[in-house]
Amino acid sequence: MSISNLxxxxxxxxxQRGYSTLTPVQSAVLEDQAAGRDLIVSAQTGSGKTVAFGLAMAPELLAGEEMLPPAGAPLALIIAPTRELALQVSRELIWLYSPAGARIATCVGGMDASKERRTLNHGAHIVVGTPGRLRDHLERGALDLSSLRVAVLDEADEMLDMGFREELEAILDATPEDRRTLLFSATMPRPIVALAKRYQRNAFQITTKSDDRGxxxxxxxxxxxxxxxxxxVVINLLRLHEAETAILFCATRDNVRHLHASxxxxxxxAVALSGEHSQSERNHALQALRDRRARVCVATDVAARGxxxxTLTLVVHVELPRDAETLQHRSGRTGRAGKKGTAVLIVPYPRRRRVEQMLHGARIPAExxxxxxxxxxxxADRERLIAALLQPIETDEEDVALAERLLAEKTPAEIAAALVRAHRSQLPEPEELIEATPEARRAAQQERHRPGFDDTVWFRMDIGRRQNADPRWILPLICRRGHITRNEVGAIRIAxxxxxxxxxxQLAAKFASAVDKFARTAGDDDDGIRIERATDAPQPGARADGPARRGPPNRSNANGKPGGFRKGPPRGR
Structure with missing residues (x-):
């Protein structure tokens, strides 16, 4: 359908927004077979679905008129899983429906609830909100859904994943039975099918997702x-691409916090986005990205919704997505509006086969x-620097005078070298990595020889990977207990x-004495970790870390599997 038929x-x-044609999903919701019917729509991220459901609900809102009637109880309700997505939907609908005189109210967690209630009392044609806040307004009597003509569930699968089923059911149960229900969901798991069966009638299904799932x-x-x-590897990927804006996905808020700090x-x-951040903090973080004051965002899946x-051109999956749909949702933050983007999965060696199966099943051609x-x-830095310095520039008299003064005191080569040095000093240093060969991986599991450690004594601690043992806090503990420095600790093997x-x-006796003294006198400072001389060397299969390798410490999640970021000893330790 062309725009002129709207x-x-x-x-x-x-x-006014520059539209000349409609996207496939926008055209599909306006086809004759979709007119007036409940809809189940699956479309790719970034396909224009917000405008799509805005256009789809136009017949119910305008009822053949050019302007909307005076605002009262809402005629349309849009439910979104997160604050950011709800606010984004609200912004889109404002420019789309403002010429028709629409009043739009937004109700999301983290905002002033009393102000939202006053807005609802003054009347609104369209209400956009998150499930928890909408249910709260409904139960307090501030949200009247008795006149509702159309309800939209945006990213319904995410709302169910986040545990909003009860809220959705409470809200939809309060709406008229003859309302129109539009359900937008990237996937169709059984809970979504059940929800559609309960709240939709003879729904028309639209799928505009390309067969090229990638x-x-x-x-x-x-x-x-x-x-x-x-x-x-995260550091090196950021440094290699030097993307205008990049987003790094982690699985938990703790891991977001740790990676952001690093x-x-x-x-x-860099900025961080996770469930622990308030709406104000989210707004500041996103504004910093839009203003180019920040170039990297570390986020969880839910926090990045919407x-x-x-300017986002790089997505890095620091921790692997749980399935192909999550992979595409994350990656869909980039590659929008005809622009190219790159999505990189960081795959620990033991999980490569699983990732290959996921990519194959989703028909995503990954390199x-x-x-x-x-x-x-x-x-790459050299090429970027040369390209930047060879760009045409505009100068004024002050620039020229300063350049002439520099040339009078230094040679052109010295000035150029100083410029290069100043540029490099602003760039984080790349990291040395373990070689990506089977031999190197095996070598990385073994101890590395250090001068002064030809003759050593093994000691043991009664904690391991299952108790979240990590050299980052084990090493300071050893030094504190034994009155030695970190350079006097050899290999650390965590089983x-x-x-x-x-x-x-030569230090073993002194170390053992200091440890014994601590055990006798620690009192309230005792953290329950016992250190003692080992009766034999550790088994070769134990993981080797420690000062012998001045890199990042082992990272394990609570199950001892690689890929997480732990910040300290477990509780009770």
Whole structure:
């Protein structure tokens, strides 16, 4: 359908926004067989679905008129899973329906609820909100759904995944039975089918997702890494691409917090988004990305819902998505509006087969690549620097005078070298990685020789991977207990339920004495971890870490599997 066939006011709004044609999903919801019916719509992220359901509900709102009637009880309700997505939907509907005189109210968690209630009392044609806040207004009597003509569930599968089933049912049960229900869902799991069967009548299903499940504007890459190198690979990927805006996906808010802190420490301009951040903090973070004050966003899946950043060209899956749909939802933050984007999966060696199966099942053609090396990054830096410095520039008299003064005191070569040095000093250093070969991986599991550690004594601790043992807090604990420095600790081997570490033989007696004294006098400072001389060397299968390798410590999740980021000892330790 062409724009000229739409209601006059909506056509004017679309033309002002630069629309010349409608996207496939926008055209599909306006076809004759979809008119007036309940709809189940599956469409790719970034396909224009917000405008699609805005156009689909026009007959119920306008009822053949050019302007909406005076505002009262809402005629349309849009439910979205997150605050950011609800606010984005509200912004889209405002420009689309403002020419028709629409009043739109937004009701989301984290905002002033009393102000929202006053807005609802003054009347609204369209209400956009999140399930929890909408149910709260409904139960308090501030939200009157008795006149509702159309209800829209945006990203319904996500709302059910987030545990909003009761809220959705309470809201829909309060609406008239003859309302029209539009359900937008990327996937159709059984809970969605059950929801559709209960609240929709003779629904018409629309699928505009391409058979190319990989999304044509996104280049997928996968890189296998040693589990201990995950964070280092993240650094190198950011440095290699130097993307205008990048988003890094983690599985939990704790991992978001840790990775964000690591990036800040290394000099990256980064922000974080997770469930622990308030709406105000989210707004500040997103504005920093839009203003280019920040270039990297570390986020969880849920927190990133609804984010639309035109400059986003790189998505890194720091922790693997749970399935192909999540992979596409995450990656769909980039490659929008005809722009190209890159999505990179960081795959620990033990999980490569699982990722290959997921990509194959989803028909996503991913290129398996090696992790970027410092040499590759420095070569890319040189090319970027030369390209930037050779760009035409505009100068004024002050610039010329300063340049002449520099030339009088330094040679052109010295000035150029100083410029290059100043540029490089602003860039975080690339990280050295474990080689991506079977031999190197086996070598990484073994101890590495260090001068002064030819003759050592093994000690053991009664904690291991299952208790979240991590060299980042084990090493300071050893030094504190034994009155030694970190350079006097050799290899650290972490097994399932115990940890072994080396002390030079000439320091072993002094170390054992200090440890025994601590055990006798610690009192309230005792954290319950016992250190004692080992009766034999650790088994070769134990994982080796420690000062012998000055890289990131082991990272394990609560199940001992690689891929997570732990920040300290478990509770009770």
């Amino acid at each position: 209601p006059t006011r909506l056509a004017e709004a679309l033309e 999304h044509g504007d996104i280049s997928y890459q996968a890189v296998t890494v040693a589990p201990a190198d995950i964070e280092h 990036l800040i420490e290394r000099g990256f301009a 984010i639309d950043l035109p 398996w690549i090696d992790a970027p090396t410092p040499e590759q990054i420095r070569a 399932a339920n115990e940890t072994h570490f080396q002390i030079p033989a």
